[in-house]
Amino acid sequence: MNHGLVIELIATGIFYGTPMAIAALxxxxxxxxxxxxxxxxxxxxxxxxxAFWVSRDVSGPNGLVLIIAVVAAAAAAAxxxxxxxxxTITLRANQVVSGLALTIFxxxxxxxxxxxxxxxxxxxxxxxxxxxxxxxxxxxxxxxxPIVFDQPALVYxxxxxxxxxxxxxNKTRQGLHLRAVGENPEAADAMGVRVTHYRYAHxxxxxxLAGVGGSFYTLVISSEWTDGITxxxxxxxxxxxxxxxxxxxxxxxxAYLFGVVSALGANLSARGVQLPPEVFSALPYVLTIVxxxxxxxxxxxxxxxxxxxxxxxxARDGA
Amino acid sequence: MSKHWIRAALSSRAGGLTxxxxxxxxxxxxxxxxxxxxxxxxxxxxxxxxAPLKVAFLYENATNxxxxxxxxxEGQQGVEAKFGNKIQVTDKVVPDGPEDVTxxxxxxxxxxxxxxxTAFNQQLYVNPAKFPGVHIVQAEYVGILDxxxxxxxxxxxxxxxxxxxxxxxxxASVTKTGQVGIICGEPISDNxxxxxxxxxxxxxxxxxxxxxxxxTNNWDSVSIAQNAASGxxxxxxxxxxxxxxGAGPGQVAAQKGVPWIGYQTQQKAVGANSYLAxxxxxxxxxxxxxxxxxxxxxWKSHTDYVSMPEGTVSFDESGALWKDVPAKVKAEIAxxxxxxxxxxESPFAGPLYAQSGKLISxxxxxxxxxxxTDMNFLVKGVIGTxxxxxx
Numbered sequence: 144m145n146h147g148l149v150i151e152l153i154a155t156g157i158f159y160g161t162p163m164a165i166a167a168l169x170x171x172x173x174x175x176x177x178x179x180x181x182x183x184x185x186x187x188x189x190x191x192x193x194a195f196w197v198s199r200d201v202s203g204p205n206g207l208v209l210i211i212a213v214v215a216a217a218a219a220a221a222x223x224x225x226x227x228x229x230x231t232i233t234l235r236a237n238q239v240v241s242g243l244a245l246t247i248f249x250x251x252x253x254x255x256x257x258x259x260x261x262x263x264x265x266x267x268x269x270x271x272x273x274x275x276x277x278x279x280x281x282x283x284x285x286x287x288x289p290i291v292f293d294q295p296a297l298v299y300x301x302x303x304x305x306x307x308x309x310x311x312x313n314k315t316r317q318g319l320h321l322r323a324v325g326e327n328p329e330a331a332d333a334m335g336v337r338v339t340h341y342r343y344a345h346x347x348x349x350x351x352l353a354g355v356g357g358s359f360y361t362l363v364i365s366s367e368w369t370d371g372i373t374x375x376x377x378x379x380x381x382x383x384x385x386x387x388x389x390x391x392x393x394x395x396x397x398a399y400l401f402g403v404v405s406a407l408g409a410n411l412s413a414r415g416v417q418l419p420p421e422v423f424s425a426l427p428y429v430l431t432i433v434x435x436x437x438x439x440x441x442x443x444x445x446x447x448x449x450x451x452x453x454x455x456x457x458a459r460d461g462a
Numbered sequence: 463m464s465k466h467w468i469r470a471a472l473s474s475r476a477g478g479l480t481x482x483x484x485x486x487x488x489x490x491x492x493x494x495x496x497x498x499x500x501x502x503x504x505x506x507x508x509x510x511x512x513a514p515l516k517v518a519f520l521y522e523n524a525t526n527x528x529x530x531x532x533x534x535x536e537g538q539q540g541v542e543a544k545f546g547n548k549i550q551v552t553d554k555v556v557p558d559g560p561e562d563v564t565x566x567x568x569x570x571x572x573x574x575x576x577x578x579x580t581a582f583n584q585q586l587y588v589n590p591a592k593f594p595g596v597h598i599v600q601a602e603y604v605g606i607l608d609x610x611x612x613x614x615x616x617x618x619x620x621x622x623x624x625x626x627x628x629x630x631x632x633x634a635s636v637t638k639t640g641q642v643g644i645i646c647g648e649p650i651s652d653n654x655x656x657x658x659x660x661x662x663x664x665x666x667x668x669x670x671x672x673x674x675x676x677x678t679n680n681w682d683s684v685s686i687a688q689n690a691a692s693g694x695x696x697x698x699x700x701x702x703x704x705x706x707x708g709a710g711p712g713q714v715a716a717q718k719g720v721p722w723i724g725y726q727t728q729q730k731a732v733g734a735n736s737y738l739a740x741x742x743x744x745x746x747x748x749x750x751x752x753x754x755x756x757x758x759x760x761w762k763s764h765t766d767y768v769s770m771p772e773g774t775v776s777f778d779e780s781g782a783l784w785k786d787v788p789a790k791v792k793a794e795i796a797x798x799x800x801x802x803x804x805x806x807e808s809p810f811a812g813p814l815y816a817q818s819g820k821l822i823s824x825x826x827x828x829x830x831x832x833x834x835t836d837m838n839f840l841v842k843g844v845i846g847t848x849x850x851x852x853x
Contacts, residue, residue, distance in 0.1 A: 148696055151692075151696055155689065155692055159685045159688075159689065252555075252557060256524060259524075259526065260526075264526070265524065265525070265526020265527075265528075265532075266526050266528060266532065266727075267731070268731045268732050360684070364684055364685060364688065364710070365684045365708070365710055365713065365732075366713060366732050367528060367708065367709065367732060368526070369524060369526055369527050369528060369682075369684075369707075369708055370523070370524035370526065370527070371524075371682065372684060374680075374682050374683040374684070374685075374686075375683070376685075405685075405686065405689055406689050406692065406693070408689075409676065409678075409686070409689035409690045409692065409693035410692070410693040410696055410697065411693075412676040412677065412690070412693060412846070413643065413674055413676045413690070413693035413694040413696065413697040413699070413846070414674075414693075414697045414845075415674075415845045415846050415847060417677075417846070417847040417848075417849055419849065420677070420678065420679035420680070420849060421679070424679075424680070
C-alpha cells in the first residue's frame with residue numbers, strides 16, 4: 144500500500160465519518176443530561192430531506208442557499224426531537240420506546256419519505272452542492288493538504304462543534320449544571336438547576352445537530368434524495384456516543400475510525416483482496432459491545448461510565 | 463435454482479437495528495392495511511361489470527430510488543398512460559416481509575385483478591396460488607414457494623448483460639489507465655452476469671484490459687457505494703460501472719473526472735460532465751402486454767427472458783464523454799448492438815472461460831437465458847473475488 148493511498152483513506156474516512164460524528168455530538172449532549180434519544184436516524188432523515196428540498200427550491204448564491212439548507216435541516220430535526228422531549232421529559236414516557244417511535248415516525252418509511260413525495264424530490268439532483276474548500280490554498284501541501292485543507296465546510300463546522308461542546312461541558316458553569324442533571328437530577332434540582340429546562344434545551348440541540356448530520360447526505364455526499372438515504376448512520380451515531388465514553392474527542396475519533404475502515408475495505412476489495420463485508424458493517428456494534436462491557440465493569444464504571452441518570456425520567460418528589 | 467436463495471438471504475438492506483425498527487414500522491402499516499381492506503371489500507361488491515380493471519403495483523423500495531424501483535415505476539406510468547380510464551391503478555411501497563401478504567390480500571379483497579409484484583423478495587412471502595382468479599406478475603419468479611409456477615402467475619427476467627457488454631466496450635475505449643472497474647451490489651447471478659458482460663465487452667475492445675470487480679454486499683448505502691467507487695479509481699480503474707441502487711458512484715466518478723456508466727434509469731444529471739453511457743431498462747412493453755391481455759381476457763401464464771431484442775434493455779449513448787469513444791469502436795458497438803437486438807447472439811458466446819481458467823462453454827455454444835440467470839462465476843481476466851457469503 145503506497146503513501147498516497149493512506150492519505151486518501153484518512154481523507155475519505157473523515158469525509159464519510161463526519162455526518163455520523165455531528166449527529167453523535169448532538170446525541171452526546173442529550174445523553175449527558177440524562178435523555179437517551181434513539182430517534183437519531185429519523186431526525187437525520189428529516190434533516191436530509193429538508194436540506195435537499197431547500198437546495199432544490201431556493202435560489203440564490205450557492206453559499207447562502209447551503210447555509211439556509213443546513214439551518215432548515217437543523218430546525219426540522221429539532222422540531223421532531225421536540226416530540227421526544229415532550230414525551231419523555233414532560234410526560235416521563237419510556238425513553239427507549241419514545242425514541243424508537245421517533246425513528247419509525249420520521250424514518251425511511253415515515254415522515255421524511257412523505258415529505259420527499261409531497262415535494263416530489265425524487266429523481267432530480269439538487270441545484271446546490273457543498274464542495275470541498277481549498278482552505279488557505281493549502282490543498283496541495285503534502286500529507287496534511289488532502290486530509291485537513293480539502294474538506295467541505297461541514298467538516299470544519301463539526302470540529303468547531305466538538306471543541307465548543309468539550310469547552311461547554313467541562314469548563315463552564317452551565318456545563319457543570321448539565322453534568323449534574325445527567326448524573327443526579329435530584330441534587331441538581333436541590334441546587335436550583337432547572338432540570339426540565341436543561342433537558343429540553345439539550346434534546347433540542349441534539350435534534351438540531353442530528354439534522355445537520357443528515358443534511359450532509361443530501362448536500363455533500365449525494366446530490367439526490369432517496370428515501371432512507373442515511374441507511375443506518377443514525378444507529379452508528381448512537382453506538383459512537385457509547386464508544387466515545389460520552390466525550391466529544393472520542394466521537395470524532397470513532398467516526399473517523401469507522402470511515403477509514405470502511406474505505407479500507409472498499410480499497411482492498413478493488414485490489415482483489417476480499418474481506419467479508421459483514422466485518423465492516425458489524426464493526427461499530429462489536430466495538431460498542433466491548434465498550435459497554437468495560438463501562439459495566441466495576442473498574443470502568445466510575446471512570447468512563449454513562450451519565451448515572453441516563454434513561455431515567457425525573458420527577459420532583461418522585462411524582 | 464438454489465443460488466437464488468442467496469439473494470433472499472442477503473436481502474436485508476440495512477443494519478440489524480434498522481431492520482428491527484422497520485419491523486415495528488411494518489407492524490403499524492400492517493394494522494392500517496388490514497383495517498382499510500375490510501372497509502374496501504364491502505364497496506368492491508357493489509362495482510358494476512363495466513368497472514375499470516383494477517391494477518396494482520407493489521414496490522419494495524421508494525419509487526424514487528433512481529434504480530430498480532424507479533425503472534419498475536416508469537413501467538407503471540407507461541401502463542397508466544396507455545390505458546387511461548380503462549384501468550384503475552394503485553401502487554404501494556411495502557418493506558420486505560410477511561406484510562407483503564397482508565398487502566396482496568387486502569388488494570385482492572379490494573378487487574384488484576392484476577397485481578405486479580416488482581421485487582424479487584416478494585415471492586418469499588406471497589404465494590400466488592392462494593389468490594386464484596387474480597393475475598400475478600412476479601419479477602424473477604424462481605419457484606421458491608412451490609416448485610412449479612401457478613397458472614395465475616407470470617414472470618420475467620431482465621437479462622441485461624448485453625447492455626453491459628456494450629458498456630464495457632465503450633469503457634475500455636476511453637480509459638486512460640488500461641483498467642476499468644465494476645461495482646456489484648450483491649453477488650447474485652444477475653450482478654455476476656452483468657459484470658461478466660461488462661468484462662467480455664471490455665476485453666473485446668482491448669484484450670489486455672484489466673477489469674476490476676468489487677462487491678459492496680449492500681444495495682442502498684450511498685456512502686458504501688461511493689467508497690467502492692473511490693476504491694476502484696484508487697486502484698487504477700479509468701472508467702467505472704456499478705450495479706448498486708442510485709447514482710452515488712457516478713457522482714464520485716464525476717468529481718474525479720472518471721468516465722462512468724449509468725444503470726437502469728437515466729442518471730446522468732448527477733455527474734453529467736463525465737457520464738459516458740448507460741444501460742437503461744424499459745419495462746413498459748412487458749407491463750403493457752400483461753395489462754392488455756388481462757383487459758381482453760386473453761391473459762395466460764408466461765415466462766419472459768427480456769433484454770435488447772424485446773426493447774427492454776437499451777444502450778444510452780447520450781453521455782458527454784461519448785465523443786471520446788473512437789469512431790472504430792463506435793462502429794463496433796453499433797454492429798454488436800444490432801446483433802444483440804436481433805437476438806441471434808448472446809454476450810456469452812463460447813469459448814467462455816471462468817476466472818479460474820476452467821472452460822465453461824465450447825466454441826459455438828451460447829449460454830441460454832436460463833443459464834445466464836443462474837450464473838455463479840466470474841469470467842477469465844477479471845480481478846476481484848466473489849465474496850464468501852455467496853457460496
